[in-house]
Amino acid sequence: DFSSIYSKELLPHCNGEMSRRFLQELVNILFSYIDKTFDRSSKVLDFHHPHQLKEGLEGFSLELPEQPENLEQLLVDCRDTLKYGVKTGHPRFFNQLSSGLDIVGLAGEWLTSTANTNMFTFEISPVFILMEEIVLKKMHEKVGWEEDKGDGIFCPGGSMCNLYSVLLARYHRFPEVKRKGMAALPKLALFTSEQSHYSIKKAAMVLGIGTENVFVVKCDERGKMIPRELESCLNRARSEGRTPFYVNATAGTTVFGAFDPLPDIADICQRHGLWMHVDAAWGGGLLLSKSHCAKLRGIERASSVTWNPHKMMGVPLQCAALLVREKGLLHECNQLRADYLFQPDKHYDVSYDTGDKSIQCGRHVDVFKLWLMWKAKGSEGFGSQVNRCLENAEYLFNCLRKRPDFELVCKSKPEHSNVCFWYIPPSLRGTPRGPDRDRRLHEVAPKIKAKMMEEGMVMIGYQPLGEKVNFFRCVFSNPATKKEDVDFLLDEIARLGCD
Numbered sequence: 001d002f003s004s005i006y007s008k009e010l011l012p013h014c015n016g017e018m019s020r021r022f023l024q025e026l027v028n029i030l031f032s033y034i035d036k037t038f039d040r041s042s043k044v045l046d047f048h049h050p051h052q053l054k055e056g057l058e059g060f061s062l063e064l065p066e067q068p069e070n071l072e073q074l075l076v077d078c079r080d081t082l083k084y085g086v087k088t089g090h091p092r093f094f095n096q097l098s099s100g101l102d103i104v105g106l107a108g109e110w111l112t113s114t115a116n117t118n119m120f121t122f123e124i125s126p127v128f129i130l131m132e133e134i135v136l137k138k139m140h141e142k143v144g145w146e147e148d149k150g151d152g153i154f155c156p157g158g159s160m161c162n163l164y165s166v167l168l169a170r171y172h173r174f175p176e177v178k179r180k181g182m183a184a185l186p187k188l189a190l191f192t193s194e195q196s197h198y199s200i201k202k203a204a205m206v207l208g209i210g211t212e213n214v215f216v217v218k219c220d221e222r223g224k225m226i227p228r229e230l231e232s233c234l235n236r237a238r239s240e241g242r243t244p245f246y247v248n249a250t251a252g253t254t255v256f257g258a259f260d261p262l263p264d265i266a267d268i269c270q271r272h273g274l275w276m277h278v279d280a281a282w283g284g285g286l287l288l289s290k291s292h293c294a295k296l297r298g299i300e301r302a303s304s305v306t307w308n309p310h311k312m313m314g315v316p317l318q319c320a321a322l323l324v325r326e327k328g329l330l331h332e333c334n335q336l337r338a339d340y341l342f343q344p345d346k347h348y349d350v351s352y353d354t355g356d357k358s359i360q361c362g363r364h365v366d367v368f369k370l371w372l373m374w375k376a377k378g379s380e381g382f383g384s385q386v387n388r389c390l391e392n393a394e395y396l397f398n399c400l401r402k403r404p405d406f407e408l409v410c411k412s413k414p415e416h417s418n419v420c421f422w423y424i425p426p427s428l429r430g431t432p433r434g435p436d437r438d439r440r441l442h443e444v445a446p447k448i449k450a451k452m453m454e455e456g457m458v459m460i461g462y463q464p465l466g467e468k469v470n471f472f473r474c475v476f477s478n479p480a481t482k483k484e485d486v487d488f489l490l491d492e493i494a495r496l497g498c499d
């Protein structure tokens with residue numbers, strides 16, 4: 001019982017015994033949460049509306065006190081924080097591209113927090129800096145780049161990686177931008193598919209290029225960029241007086257999981273002298289699978305690649321890497337030589353002070369958990385994990401084909417682990433296709449999702465896309481998910497949606 005004990009009785013104020021007991025108690029709470037995460041009979045979430053959580057629930061208050069609270073209360077708060085959160089590692093959590101709870105990854109995250117250091121210099125992160133180099137090399141090898149040529153950096157999420165890619169491409173073509181800014185440049189244009197991630201447009205916005213200068217290239221019915229549409233966008237941009245400099249190709253789109261035709265896009269980029277970026281935030285994990293890596297053929301021709309191990313590889317959030325083919329460019333583009341951090345006269349090889357490659361100053365250690373998981377599984381272990389997720393997707397696809405109460409959005413076999421579908425309630429079955437059916441079908445997924453969240457036994461996302469009204473998107477990245485969870489998902493949707 002910690003009810004009469006306060007944080008002033010923990011380290012550094014007192015001896016370590018009480019700190020150990022407190023942390024041990026916290027670990028017990030975490031173990032119990034982990035057990036529940038893998039227990040199919042436990043809920044994925046215990047949903048409460050924002051106002052309910054803000055008002056406070058059964059002794060759980062988010063408000064901050066003026067006076068210290070005792071350690072017992074802190075442990076209750078920790079338990080409640082997990083209780084009212086979402087178990088993203090639950091085998092029936094299908095809501096996001098990142099899911100799962102990897103025990104080795106978790107160990108890595110705990111160690112990282114305990115070490116509590118910063119990635120800007122070798123002097124305070126000697127081991128982590130070298131691990132980053134080793135892991136990046138391994139990722140370059142999987143992409144297919146020549147040994148010792150590439151560069152890269154772990155950054156906070158795929159959107160930031162994509163931002164870096166646009167920044168680098170612009171600097172590569174117009175190095176004067178670093179000092180003179182956008183006013184010294186012609187009107188730029190960049191290109192990305194209509195199904196690519198919104199972060200490409202956001203990068204254009206943040207970097208002062210402007211969203212109107214992002215050309216959105218049409219996709220085919222599977223969500224893949226159409227190369228001849230890219231060519232016509234390039235011609236249009238030129239005829240409008242813009243200077244094309246960057247093309248983003250997506251390897252694993254967010255909704256359909258589609259892979260753009262990388263070799264064709266690489267040919268176009270080569271012909272027009274453009275930077276080719278591949279956003280493989282979601283699809284990068286497939287590089288580790290012998291059965292599926294061919295879907296990324298052509299990625300080796302990219303100038304830069306985004307790859308998020310926190311998605312398909314199941315590494316705890318967050319873990320995202322920007323890989324760059326040309327060594328030194330990141331440093332040249334972002335270096336500002338802050339004297340208080342990057343002194344050139346240190347007694348070790350200062351090329352390991354990688355912090356000036358970054359646009360951040362402080363940088364979290366995201367690499368250790370990935371390094372530890374790679375040791376634990378080997379590339380092959382990651383490959384089998386990816387294969388299992390894609391097998392689940394194929395199983396769901398086959399189930400959907402057989403069931404009359406569901407309709408697939410894409411009729412062809414999924415390339416990645418995304419499967420998109422509508423549930424057709426009894427009242428809509430047999431209704432002729434058209435605006436009236438679309439209007440009613442659009443309301444089905446949000447209604448089911450609302451009930452699903454209130455009951456909390458499973459979780460899946462939905463969205464509209466182009467002219468397609470709201471549909472469910474199921475994604476598999478959790479190695480704990482089995483076929484029985486897929487059956488459960490479909491039966492739950494049918495139960496909740498039956499009118």
Ligand code: ABU
Nearest residue numbers: 095096097098158254
């Ligand atoms: N950065 C894309 C993540 C979106 C998703 O999990 O659905």
